[in-house]
Amino acid sequence: MNDCKVFVGLDYHKDSVQVCVVNHRGDVLLNRRCRNDWQSIVKAVNGRVA
Numbered sequence: 001m002n003d004c005k006v007f008v009g010l011d012y013h014k015d016s017v018q019v020c021v022v023n024h025r026g027d028v029l030l031n032r033r034c035r036n037d038w039q040s041i042v043k044a045v046n047g048r049v050a
Contacts, residue, residue: 016033
């Protein structure tokens with residue numbers, strides 16, 4: 001059994017990252033492109049996923 005609340009997919013590009021977060025039912029919680037650094041990824045998902 002999988003106890004994960006959300007699943008995160010990261011599609012890395014040269015200067016950006018596409019971040020997709022879905023819940024256990026497959027509902028998209030976040031689908032956003034941001035700069036290719038960890039601070040931008042954290043900022044993109046911070047407060048968006050409960």
